[in-house]
Amino acid sequence: MDNIYVTRPSLPDLKEYHELLEQIWSSRWLTNEGSFHKKFEKELVNFLEAENLSLFTNGTIALVVGLQALRITGEVITTPYSFVATTHALHWNGITPVFCDIEEETFNIDPDKIESLITPKTTAIMPVHVYGNPCNTDKIQKIADTYGLKVIYDAAHAFGVKNSGKSIVNHGDLTILSFHATKAFNTVEGGAIVCKDPKLKKRIDYLKNFGFADEITVVAPGINGKMNELIAAYGLLQLRNFEEQIKMRCQVADYYKKLLVNIEGITSYPFPDHITSNYSYFPILVKPEYPETRDQLYERLQKYHILTRRYFYPLISDFPTYRALPSANKEYLPVASKIADQVLCLPIYSDLTDDHIQFIAKLIRNRV
Numbered sequence: 001m002d003n004i005y006v007t008r009p010s011l012p013d014l015k016e017y018h019e020l021l022e023q024i025w026s027s028r029w030l031t032n033e034g035s036f037h038k039k040f041e042k043e044l045v046n047f048l049e050a051e052n053l054s055l056f057t058n059g060t061i062a063l064v065v066g067l068q069a070l071r072i073t074g075e076v077i078t079t080p081y082s083f084v085a086t087t088h089a090l091h092w093n094g095i096t097p098v099f100c101d102i103e104e105e106t107f108n109i110d111p112d113k114i115e116s117l118i119t120p121k122t123t124a125i126m127p128v129h130v131y132g133n134p135c136n137t138d139k140i141q142k143i144a145d146t147y148g149l150k151v152i153y154d155a156a157h158a159f160g161v162k163n164s165g166k167s168i169v170n171h172g173d174l175t176i177l178s179f180h181a182t183k184a185f186n187t188v189e190g191g192a193i194v195c196k197d198p199k200l201k202k203r204i205d206y207l208k209n210f211g212f213a214d215e216i217t218v219v220a221p222g223i224n225g226k227m228n229e230l231i232a233a234y235g236l237l238q239l240r241n242f243e244e245q246i247k248m249r250c251q252v253a254d255y256y257k258k259l260l261v262n263i264e265g266i267t268s269y270p271f272p273d274h275i276t277s278n279y280s281y282f283p284i285l286v287k288p289e290y291p292e293t294r295d296q297l298y299e300r301l302q303k304y305h306i307l308t309r310r311y312f313y314p315l316i317s318d319f320p321t322y323r324a325l326p327s328a329n330k331e332y333l334p335v336a337s338k339i340a341d342q343v344l345c346l347p348i349y350s351d352l353t354d355d356h357i358q359f360i361a362k363l364i365r366n367r368v
């Protein structure tokens with residue numbers, strides 16, 4: 001049996017892509033804000049109901065640049081329950097991460113625990129919309145406004161997600177997206193920053209292009225974070241297929257939910273009804289009542305070529321770079337520690353077959 005991976009990227013039609021590549025070949029315009037880049041940016045602004053958007057080579061560089069653009073320094077309150085890139089972006093900016101515990105229900109940063117972590121050095125909050133489930137943006141904004149802090153949302157998992165019908169990208173000062181191959185919307189590698197302030201977009205665009213404001217003016221020590229024309233063209237085609245892909249992912253998620261009911265010790269992640277999800281991930285919790293530990297189930301599934309993933313175990317706060325920080329102490333992160341020990345992300349992608357879903361659910365139910 002072939003491996004069943006946690007995800008598989010959906011790809012644009014090769015013939016259609018070839019036609020766009022022919023245009024790139026004849027124009028010989030390969031990068032540095034070409035016509036595909038401009039078009040893709042514009043289409044994403046419309047699709048995501050964003051005010052301003054800047055494309056990036058990947059989500060990590062977008063995070064690093066976003067923090068630079070807002071001149072964030074000192075300490076930033078963030079979640080330990082995420083992919084390492086969230087905290088690494090702080091580290092690369094010389095910022096100290098301060099880890100805050102997460103909510104039981106959403107696995108997102110717990111707004112009720114943020115205030116006690118604020119010190120005179122705190123300049124911002126960096127939450128993550130984990131698995132594309134929106135954070136409590138109202139509560140977070142209220143704290144930020146009270147203490148004069150910036151908010152940078154890591155929305156790497158949240159492309160196309162809506163909360164009560166509204167796009168999720170317009171909260172806080174900046175929202176960062178990832179278009180990595182493993183994401184619900186992929187451009188192989190890619191990312192974006194969404195912001196409301198057009199002046200901030202300008203600064204972000206300088207920063208992603210070495211700081212160049214014009215041919216001879218460098219206004220800041222920028223980096224190279226640009227998306228190239230081959231990727232922008234690919235992205236344009238992916239955008240056309242996105243909604244169809246999400247419908248198919250939704251069917252996979254619904255089928256899992258149906259097959260996984262009433263298994264003692266197994267709970268599916270509850271996406272609330274007011275959220276229009278992109279079904280990037282299908283996390284379950286393996287609780288103590290289940291006859292195996294999460295790791296035993298992970299290993300047993302692996303024997304059947306089902307390659308689930310433990311996103312997000314270990315916690316970022318457990319990695320050597322961060323574990324000596326006072327806020328990394330597990331005593332302060334009881335919910336995150338528990339969830340990290342129980343979570344298992346099951347395979348989900350648009351063309352995962354019913355047979356495969358049945359097989360996976362059967363293995364979880366029957367422990368064969």
Ligand code: T4K
Pocket residue numbers: 005006007008009058059060061082083085086128154156157177178179180181182189190191307309311
């Ligand atoms: N913030 C958050 C919250 C994030 O989750 C991420 C990225 C970022 C920031 C940073 O954004 P980027 O700089 O990446 O744009 C993956 C991804 O590499 C990473 O993008 C993602 N989060 C993270 C959650 O997952 P790995 O190490 O688990 O990927 P990998 O290579 O093991 O792939 C997982 C499975 O996907 C493979 O077993 C098979 C399948 N796969 C993968 C690739 C790359 C394919 O079928 N085809 C492929 O091309 O990190």
